[in-house]
Amino acid sequence: MGVSRDKQLQVLQLLKVVVGDGGDEMFPFGYETMKRRWEILNKIFSMSTRFSLQAIKPEYCNYFKKVRDFTPSYAWVKCEREEDKNCYEIFREAKITGRGGKMYGSEESFVRLSLIKSQDEFDQLIDMLKKFISQEVLGADSI
Structure with a gap:
């Protein structure tokens, strides 16, 4: 499956605007956005x-020329219970969209959540995760 020609042209126009303005704020904006998203995710899964959420250590950033928090586009979540064999199905039942770990050569005990979304979509994901995790904290078995 490819990207439509129309979508490619839209992205090209957007990139021309960003580059035309110098593009200096694009990377700091992206980094700060992803850093905030990771902070929220870590708080929820803690x-x-x-x-459990993947452990992420700071790394040297060639663009910013310093060590910074690593902020990947995808969060890998592991289902820690022995009986939760298929993490993708657990999240799907909770109406949380992710991709099964097996699709990426990992185990079924992992699900990959995309953090590359509009702010509204990310806020929806966070609301769903809060509800889902709070059921565990309050003692409910699952959704």
């Missing part, structure tokens, strides 16, 4: 014993 309340859970059922799920």
Whole structure:
């Protein structure tokens, strides 16, 4: 499956505007946005014993020329319970969109969540995750 010609032209126009303005703020904006998203995710998953979020260490950034928090576009979540064999299905039942770890050569005990979304879509994901994790904290088995 490819990207439509129309979408490619839209992206090209957008990139021309960004570059025309110098583009200096694009990378700091992207970094700060992703850093905030990771902080929110870490806070949510820190309340859970059922799920764990990948550990991320700061790394040297060639663009900014310094060590910074690593802020990937995807979050890998592991289902920690022995009985939660297919993490993708657990999240799907909770109406949280992700991709199964097996699709990427990992185990079924992982699900990959995309953080590259509009702010509204990300806020929706966070609301769903909060509800899902709070059920664990409050003692409900699953959705």
